[in-house]
Amino acid sequence: MTLDQIQTPAALIDLTRMQRNIARMQSRMDTLGVAFRPHVKTSKCVEVAQAQRDAGARGITVSTLKEAEQFFVAGFSDILYAVGMVASKLPRAMALRRAGCDLKLVVDNLEAALAVAQFGREHGETFEVWIEIDTDGHRSGVQPDEARLIDIGRALHGDDTHHGARLGGVMTHAGSSYDLNTSDALAKLAEQERAGCVHAAERLRDAGLPCDVVSVGSTPTALAAQHLDGVTEVRAGVYVFFDLVMCNVGVCTTGDLALSVLTTVIGHQVDKGWAILDAGWMAMSRDRGTSKQTNDYGYGQPCTLNGAPLDGYVLMGANQEHGILANVDHPDRDIAAHLPVGTRLLILPNHACATGAQFPAYHARSEDGEVAVWDRFYGW
Template structure:
C-alpha cells in the first residue's frame, strides 16, 4: 500500500520520525542514569510499544485497565496503571496479577489504600501500590510535606500491601514555553518526588521506586538525582502543543492526518477536506499557546509544511482549510484555492494533540523510510 492509495481520513505515522523521537528520549534518560517507562496511552499500539522496548524502555505506564490487558496479552508484564485505583476496579486488577502481570497500582488517599489492603487480604493477593505525589498542583496526588503521605504509606505497608514507591506527573509543564521554565519545572518535579520518598524512608517505610515525568520535564531535566525512572507518552509522536512548548521541531511530529480535498468556497478562500473533528479530535490545545494552529497545520502530501495554511474550522466530517488570519509565520499571499488545491488533492494535517487525534482511529497507517505503509491497530474503550 502506498500513500496515494490510502483511503482518507487516515492517521499516518512517519516511522523514521517516530524512531528518532524514541531514540532521543531513551538516550537522554540513559545519560541521566534512570530507566524509562513509556506511557502507552498516546499510541495504544503494540507496534509502537515494541519500538520503544527495542530502544531500551523498561516496562510501561497505562491510563486504563484495558491498556494493561492489551499490552499484557502482547507480552509486557511490568505495567504501572497510573490512575488512582478504586474498589470497583480491583477485580480486574486481580485477574491481571493472577495471570502473571506485575501490575502496579497507585493511590493518593487512605480510603483507597485501605480498600486495596482489604481486598488483597480477602483474596490472598499482595498488591504492589505506589503513592501518587502532587508536585505542581495540577491534578491528583499528595503534596510531599503533607501528613497524609505517611498515613497512606502506613495504611499500605502495615496492611499487607507492597509499598513499591512514589510517582508524580508535572502536567502543568504543558503550560510553559521556555527552556528555563521547563528546566525549573523538571527540577521541581524531581525534588518534590524525591522529598516524598525521603519522608517515607525516614518514617521506616519502604520506597524503592521514585518515578517522575511528563514529556516536557523528561526532556528538560538536567539531573535526576534520587529518581529511579521517568515516564512520558506524547514524545513518541510529538504534536503542535509540544512544538509550542518548545520541546520539538515541526519536523519531529510523527503523526499526521491524511485528508482529501472535497470542495471549495472560492470567495472565502476555503478548501473543504474530508477530515473534520472526528478525524482530528476536538482538541484545541494550541488555542491558548503562543501560536494557535486552529485544528492543525496543513502540509503537502510529501510532508512539506504549507506555511500559514491551517484547518480553521471543523464539523464532524468536514474540515475547512484556509490561510489563517493570524498565521504564525510569513504566509504566501491569497491565491486561487481551487487551482492550488484541486478536488482530490491529498494533504497532511499535523495535529494539536497526538493522544487525542490517535484516539479517533481503529488503526494507524505506518509509513517506513521506503514509503511502504502497514496498518498498525490501536485499541480504544476501557
C-alpha cells in the same frame, strides 16, 4: 500498501520520525542514568510499544485497565496503571496479577489505600501500590509535605504477611509543563518535579516505610531535566509522536511530528478562500490545545505529502466530517487552483493522543514508502 491506496481520512505514522523520537528520549534517559517507562496511552499500539522496548525502555505505563490487559496479552508484563485506583476495579487488577502480570497500582488518598489492602487480604493477594505525589498543583496527588502521605503509606504497608498491599514507591507527573514555553522555565519545573517526589520518598523512608521506586515524568520535563538525583525511573508518552502543543512548548519542531492525518480536498468556498477537507473533528478530535499558546494552529497544521508545512494555512474550522482549510492572514481567492479537488494533504495534530484516539488503526509509512497497518486499542 502505498500512500495513494489509503482511504481518507487516515492516521499516518512517519516511521523515520518516530524512531528518531524514540532514540532521542532513550538516549536522554541513558545519559541521566535512569530507567525509562514510556506511557503507551499516546499510541495504544503494540508495534509502537515494541519499538520503545527495543530501544531500551523497561516496563510501560498505561492509563486504562483495558490497555494493561491488551499489552499483557501482547507480552508486556511490567505495567504501571497510572490512574488512581478505586475498589470497583480491583477484581480486574487481581485477575491480571494472578495471570502473571506485574501490575502496579496508584493511590493518592487514604480511602483508596485501605480499600486496596482490605481487598487484597480478603482474596489472598498482595498488590504493589505507588503513592501519587502532587509536585505542581496540576491534577491529582498528595503534596510532598502533607501529613496524610505517611498515613497512606502506613495503610499500604502492614507488618503481617497477609496485609493485602505493599508500598512500592512514589510517582508524580508535572502536567503543568504543557503551559510553559522556555527552556529555563521547563528546567526549573523539572527540578521542582524531581525534588518534590524525592522529598516525599525520603519522608516515607524516615517514617520507617519502604520506598524503592521514585518515578517522575512528562515529555517536557524529561527532556529538560538537568539531573535526576534520587529518581529511579522516568515516564513520558507523547514524545513518541510529538504534536503542535509540544512545538509551542518548545521541545520539538514540526519536523519531528510523527503522527498526521491524511486527508483529501473535497471542495471549495472560493469567495471565502476555503478548501473543504474530508477530515473534520471526528478525525482530528475536538482538542484545541494550541488556542491558548503562542501559535494557534486551529484544528491542525496542513502539510504537503512530504511533510512540508503550508505556511500561513491552518485547519481553521471543523465540523463532524468536514474540515475547513484557509490562509488566515491572507485569504486565498485562488485556493481551488492551488489545492484542487482530489489533492491529498497531511494535517499535523494539536494533541497526538486525542487525534490517535479517533482511529481504529494507524498506517505506518517507512522511508521507502511502504505502508503497514497497525491496530490501536480502544476502551477502558
